[in-house]
Amino acid sequence: MAESQLLQSAREHAHALENVVNQVVVGQKQAVRLILIALHARGHVLLEGGVGVGKTTLLRTFSKALGGAFGRIEGSVDLMPNDLLYSAWVDADGKPVIDPGPLISHGEDTAVFFFNEINRARPQVQSLLLRAMAERSADAFGKEYRFPHMVVFADRNAVEKEETFELSAAARDRFLFEITINRPTDDAIRRQLIFDPAFHDVDELLASVTEPLLDYRELNALDKAIQQAIYVSPEIENYVVRLWDASWTPHELGIEMPDIYVEDLVVAGASVRGMSAMVRAAKVAAWLEGRDHVLPDDIHTVLLPSMTHRVFLSPVYEGRREQIMPQFIKALRDHIATP
Amino acid sequence: MRHLLCLLCVFLAAFSHTLFAENTAPSAQIIQLDQGRDYGIMVGDVIHHHYLIKVNSNYSLSLSSLPVKGELNYWLDLNNVKFASKHQGDKTLYRLTLSYQTFYAPLDVRRLIIPSQELVFSNDNNERVSLALPDWSFTMSPIKEITPSGVGNEDATAGFMKADISPFLLDTAHYKTPMLIYAVLASVSILLLTYFSGWLPLSNASPFTRAKRQLKPYLRRRELSQDDIEAALQACHDAFNQRAKHTVFASQINAFLIEHPQFSSHKQAIETFFEQSRQVFFFDQKADNQRVKDCYQLCKQLAAADKVSLTS
Numbered sequence: 001m002a003e004s005q006l007l008q009s010a011r012e013h014a015h016a017l018e019n020v021v022n023q024v025v026v027g028q029k030q031a032v033r034l035i036l037i038a039l040h041a042r043g044h045v046l047l048e049g050g051v052g053v054g055k056t057t058l059l060r061t062f063s064k065a066l067g068g069a070f071g072r073i074e075g076s077v078d079l080m081p082n083d084l085l086y087s088a089w090v091d092a093d094g095k096p097v098i099d100p101g102p103l104i105s106h107g108e109d110t111a112v113f114f115f116n117e118i119n120r121a122r123p124q125v126q127s128l129l130l131r132a133m134a135e136r137s138a139d140a141f142g143k144e145y146r147f148p149h150m151v152v153f154a155d156r157n158a159v160e161k162e163e164t165f166e167l168s169a170a171a172r173d174r175f176l177f178e179i180t181i182n183r184p185t186d187d188a189i190r191r192q193l194i195f196d197p198a199f200h201d202v203d204e205l206l207a208s209v210t211e212p213l214l215d216y217r218e219l220n221a222l223d224k225a226i227q228q229a230i231y232v233s234p235e236i237e238n239y240v241v242r243l244w245d246a247s248w249t250p251h252e253l254g255i256e257m258p259d260i261y262v263e264d265l266v267v268a269g270a271s272v273r274g275m276s277a278m279v280r281a282a283k284v285a286a287w288l289e290g291r292d293h294v295l296p297d298d299i300h301t302v303l304l305p306s307m308t309h310r311v312f313l314s315p316v317y318e319g320r321r322e323q324i325m326p327q328f329i330k331a332l333r334d335h336i337a338t339p
Numbered sequence: 340m341r342h343l344l345c346l347l348c349v350f351l352a353a354f355s356h357t358l359f360a361e362n363t364a365p366s367a368q369i370i371q372l373d374q375g376r377d378y379g380i381m382v383g384d385v386i387h388h389h390y391l392i393k394v395n396s397n398y399s400l401s402l403s404s405l406p407v408k409g410e411l412n413y414w415l416d417l418n419n420v421k422f423a424s425k426h427q428g429d430k431t432l433y434r435l436t437l438s439y440q441t442f443y444a445p446l447d448v449r450r451l452i453i454p455s456q457e458l459v460f461s462n463d464n465n466e467r468v469s470l471a472l473p474d475w476s477f478t479m480s481p482i483k484e485i486t487p488s489g490v491g492n493e494d495a496t497a498g499f500m501k502a503d504i505s506p507f508l509l510d511t512a513h514y515k516t517p518m519l520i521y522a523v524l525a526s527v528s529i530l531l532l533t534y535f536s537g538w539l540p541l542s543n544a545s546p547f548t549r550a551k552r553q554l555k556p557y558l559r560r561r562e563l564s565q566d567d568i569e570a571a572l573q574a575c576h577d578a579f580n581q582r583a584k585h586t587v588f589a590s591q592i593n594a595f596l597i598e599h600p601q602f603s604s605h606k607q608a609i610e611t612f613f614e615q616s617r618q619v620f621f622f623d624q625k626a627d628n629q630r631v632k633d634c635y636q637l638c639k640q641l642a643a644a645d646k647v648s649l650t651s
Contacts, residue, residue, distance in 0.1 A: 235620040293622050297590050334585030339569075339576045339620040 007229055007287065010222050014040065014288060017065050017213040024061045024205055025054055026192060027184025033288070034179050034305050035062055039151060039214075040284045042223045043176020043277055044133050046118070046167075046309065047155040053181045055155040057202050059114055067212025068111025068149065071102040075120035077163050081128040085140040103132060104140050110147040111216035118154040119164045126171045133174040149216050169312065176277050177302070178309035180322070223284075230283040231293040239296060239338040243303070244275050246332050247311050255331045260317065260324065267312040278306040296338050304329045366468040367394040367460045370432075377477035382444045385418065386453070390472060392433040396426060397462045400433055404459035404469075414443035415453065437472075445479045452476045545645035550578035551638040557631045571631045572616045575638055582645070589613040601644045608637050 014036055021032050031047075035058070038045045047055045063070045073084060084103040091097045099105070103113060115121070115129065129152065132138050137146045154175070156167070172178070184190050193199050246253045248269030251262045270278075279294075281302040286294045308325040317324055371391035380386065394400070400422070408417050419438040424431055439453060455474040461467045483501070553574040557567055579587040579595070587595050592610060596603050612634060618624040 231623065233621045233623055295617060295621055296588050300588070300590075337577065337580050337586045339573060339616050 004225065004229065006222070006225060010218075011288060011290065013214055020065055020209060020213060021058070021061050024209060025058045026199075027186060027189035028054065028058060028181065031058065031179050031181055034177055034302070035059075035153075037281050037284045037288065037302060038176050039066070040219060040223055040226065040287075041176060041277070041281045042151065042220060043281065044152040044154070044174060046172070046175040046178045047153070047181055048178055049155070049157075049181035050159050050183070051157060053183050055181050056116060057205070058181070059112075059153040059155065060202075060206055061209060063112040063114060063153070064206055064209045065213045066111050066216050067214065068216040069106030069109040070112050070114065071106060071110055072114040072116065073102045075115060075117035075125075077120055077122065079121045079125050081124050084125065084128060084132075085138060100140065100145070104138055104145040104147070106147070107145055108147055108149070110150040113147075113150055113152050115152060115154040117157060119156040119167060121165065123165055123168060126165070126167060130171055130174055149220065172309045173271050173273060175309060176281060177305035179305050180308075223280075226284055226287045227280060229292060230286050232279065232283065233293065235339060236282075236294050236296070236299065239336065240275060240279060240299065242336045242338075243299070243332055244270055246336055247307060250328070250332070253335060255335045257324075257327055257331050260327075264314050265317055265324075265328070267314050269312075270307050270310040274306060274310040278302055281306060300333060303333065366398050367392060367458070367470040369470070369472070374475050377475070378480075380441060380477055380479050381482050382442060382479070384441060386439040386441065386477075388437045388439070388453075388472075388475065390433075390435040390437075392435060392458070392470065393427075393430050394433065394460050394468070394470075395462075396429045396431050398460040398468060399431070399462075400424070401459040401461050401467075404457065406437065406456045411439075411454070414441060414451075416440045416442065441479065443479055445481050446485055448478050448480055450476060450478050545642045546578035546581035547638045547642035547645055550574045551635060551642055554631060554635045554638060558635055561628075563628050563631060565626065568626045568628075568630055569619060571634055572612075572619060575612065575634045576616065578638065578641075589617060602641055605637070605640055605644065608640065612637050 018032055018036050021036075022029055025032065035045055039062070045059075047059065049055050073079070083101060085101045087099045087101045087105070089097050089099070103110075113132070118126070118129075128138070132147075132150075133152050136148050136150055137144055139145070152175075157164075184193065199205060242253075246255060246269075248266065250266060255262055257265070278299070282294050282298040285298040285301045286292070289298070291298075304326060307329060308321075311325065311328070313321055313324065369390055370393045371389075373389040375387060405420055405422070406417055408420055410416050416439065417437060418440050419436070421436040421438075423434045425434075426432075435458075437456070441451070443449070443451060453475040456472040458470045458472065459467055460470065554571050557563060557571045560567070563571075576587075582599060583591075583595050589610075592606070592613060596606055596609075602609065615626075615630055615633070619626045619630065
């Protein structure tokens, strides 16, 4: 299968973007690759991790490298849905002025909407976001605002549980990936992050990303081209369906995990939307690797981030989700056979 | 005078006899003879003739003169010829045993003769002395009636026949224990052999041995469909998965080889197999029969390498 010129040059741009982000956010190559995949698969990304591990920096770097307009809001317990749509202020004459809020202010130019600490926002706010994410539109000022190129980047603090609202299942399902950001394991990188003055000032660091490296307006068309160009064999289809079945009834496929009663582990497995999104992402992963067909390796690349927030665990195991889900995905990978 | 002449003649005769007797004293003579009972011998009986022969020490028995074992005539066999010698002063004693077996089946008592045999003794000067073993006459008895009482009676058509003698059973008691031990050892050896060769269906045979077995039918076929080739490759993948106890993907080959170092020398072949398998399964490439042959060879090599770690 001959690859089109468009896909080749787009891949070069994508790799250039990846290199730039990797220079700004060091030690997070896997997360960077996953966000790059999500961008090209037109999926929303939820980042999870501790405080100060670079979640926001990572998302800001991507937003800047992507070009386009950038909307941002901080999650807080008193944030209301209207705060996303309307921005109310008092002008110099003392008159109240209501402008479009951060979600709609840039309209079709919105490339990235960044929701910081999303789990601090109330469920009402999360519900509003559902439509914005799924349909890429919102109603305000009596009309519909559309932002077809928007992706939502959200992050949440996994450690702090006070005054937070767990994302609803429907809201979580709208995110293509949930990516866990851990502190870097490589000693040299950790030293660099702590002692190198270049990493002390984030704004200065981000200033090194001077110009957009991708045209956000082309990403939708590029995604379509990728989805059509990359071949998925029947074998991969079978594999994905078996993985899906296993995410619902792992015990029936003989999956065993230490210290876990697998029969009681899963309440509900991955959704249809989740599996189709995973395959889209796998195709992008194959494309980024320079292949025109999907391999199990591509599925594995996107399996954990696309399933980890979509499988609902029974309450007894929910508290340990962060530890259990990687084990569960590994067990799926080890037990479900494919060539 | 006549009387004197007569006396002289008698004396000379007597003296010359003495001289003759000394000169012609036999160099070999039978000094003892035991031929056993010469009657009541029946068909199949073995007749032993023992001779004790004395010869001058300077003579020795010419072995070629000993009767030859075998069939002497249509009814008499010489089964065995045994002899032993012993020096006694200036004489040598030979103990000779001839074992005959008669197969003559007489209907009445019959006299028969075992013919004489001639032995030859020779000395260093190649002087020979012969000694005849006398013939032996004996009578043989029939083993059945001439006219049995049941003859003519329709109920006794087998009147001539006697019931078989119950066979003599050899005592096998002292063979029993060793036989049992050897039987158990043989069984264990056969079991071990089949176990290590992977012939037992439930044995801990290498999964590659099983894969090899699954692939064999495909080798015999000339035309293989795409499904057949995929099934053959899948069998090999299953073997990898079973060996690793989890699914082995191409990206995990190195980890697999670290875990199972016995396959390290086949790394190149394993990588080639995974690459070819990818082409077939995920790239929808048409495969030829050679893929299956390569796959079979790989399974064969890995099965051989896996024998060392069957217990793991």
